[in-house]
Amino acid sequence: MDVKQIRSGLLIASFWLLALAGFAQQQAMYTQYMFNGLAINPAYAGSHESLTLTALGREQWVGFEGAPSSQTFTAHAPLRNDKIALGLLLTRDEIGITKQQGAYAIYAYRIRMVKGTLSAGLQAGFNNYRAAFSQVKVRQDDGSFSIDDLQGFLPNFGTGVYYNTQRFYVGFSLPQLLTNPYPGHDGSRAQQYRHWFLTSGYVFDLNQDLKLKPNVLVKAVEGAPLELDLNANLLIRELIWLGVSYRSLDAISGLFELQATPRFRIGYAYDYTLTDIQQFNTGSHELMLNYRFLRKDKKMLTPRYF
Numbered sequence: 001m002d003v004k005q006i007r008s009g010l011l012i013a014s015f016w017l018l019a020l021a022g023f024a025q026q027q028a029m030y031t032q033y034m035f036n037g038l039a040i041n042p043a044y045a046g047s048h049e050s051l052t053l054t055a056l057g058r059e060q061w062v063g064f065e066g067a068p069s070s071q072t073f074t075a076h077a078p079l080r081n082d083k084i085a086l087g088l089l090l091t092r093d094e095i096g097i098t099k100q101q102g103a104y105a106i107y108a109y110r111i112r113m114v115k116g117t118l119s120a121g122l123q124a125g126f127n128n129y130r131a132a133f134s135q136v137k138v139r140q141d142d143g144s145f146s147i148d149d150l151q152g153f154l155p156n157f158g159t160g161v162y163y164n165t166q167r168f169y170v171g172f173s174l175p176q177l178l179t180n181p182y183p184g185h186d187g188s189r190a191q192q193y194r195h196w197f198l199t200s201g202y203v204f205d206l207n208q209d210l211k212l213k214p215n216v217l218v219k220a221v222e223g224a225p226l227e228l229d230l231n232a233n234l235l236i237r238e239l240i241w242l243g244v245s246y247r248s249l250d251a252i253s254g255l256f257e258l259q260a261t262p263r264f265r266i267g268y269a270y271d272y273t274l275t276d277i278q279q280f281n282t283g284s285h286e287l288m289l290n291y292r293f294l295r296k297d298k299k300m301l302t303p304r305y306f
Contacts, residue, residue: 027175027195027219028070028093030058031245031253031269032288034215034231034306038074038087038106040197041173043121043162045108046078046085048304051293061273061281066096076106077293083110089123097135102127104158116165123175124157127192129182152183154192169306170200196220203235203305211235213305225249233257235305241267250274251284265290 030036036056037044054074061067076087087106093099104125111118131150160173174196181191201215217229225248233243233255243255251274257267271284292304 027221028058028068028072028091029060029247030056030070030072031229031247031271031284031286032056032255032257032267033199033217033229034201034213034233035257035267035288035290036072036074037162037171037199037306038076038089039072039091040175041121041160041162041171041199042087042089042104042106042123042158042175043108043119043160043171043173045076045087045106045121046082046110046119047117047162047164047306048076048292049078049082050295051075051077052290053292054288054290056286056288058284058286060271060284061277062283062285064277064281067281069094076108078110082112084108085110085119087123089125091127097132099130099132100127108162113163116163116168119162121160121162121173122157123159124155126156127154128152129154131183150183154178154180154182156180156192160197164306167203167305168201171198173197193222201306209237211305215306231255245269247271257288263292263294 027040030039033040036054037047038054039056052075056072058070060069071092073090074087076085078085085108087108089102089104089106091100091102102125104123106121106123108119108121129152134149156176156178158173158175158177160171162171163169174194176192176194179191179193196219198218199216201213203211203213206212211234213233213235215231215233219227228248229245231243231245233241235241239259241255241257245253245255247253251271253269253271255267255269257265259265267288267290269286273281273283
């Protein structure tokens, strides 16, 4: 890089880090949200009618130093009476010198309706937050940065509702209800902010071999622009999903998913950044693995549409 590029990169990075510290969207974003619903809505628990395990990893803005790196693991299943479902959400997020690990237990109560299932969910747990300021390299006479690391335990809980049929779903959730201040920032605006998620999708038959599933996600958080994800996935012969997404003010994405076996599927998404940061990275990559333990006492849908 020449001096001009370095200065531009530092300017963009500084603006981005300030946004993260103050108002930014602290819930990790996922392009494959339509196949990983428990990561944003506890009421999604049990919707697969079987024990389901999902692992998802996202590397954002590859090539940009300090860019976000996020991983989630979810497990959920209905109990025998099908009215109650339990789940587990584990998260890990890293942005620059900050790291967070989270663990949440999930409970959902499910009501069978004429055509679908209505579910209300709760989650409770914590995030372990750490900011490693000791890793920041500065001049010895520069007092702008603290050399002390910050670490804190941030308990939280969230809620959501979710309704689905075989072809349609809609959900609304607030995964974090408490606005805990980050360690070392009492009285400032460096805190956890509430995030509101609204998601919906529908599956249309195009012909015997093709189905089309449009999806939408609306995300709102105090102090940040309203974010809209528009997505369309084409299902080919109940085996392969091909999709494209647009995330407002951020990226366009391509998605691929394969139903490798009745129990196992694998998904991949690539994001092309639309902001000025694009010139300093090669895009974002996301990999998802999903496994379902099929129940002998129930007829399962394969593949799951959401």
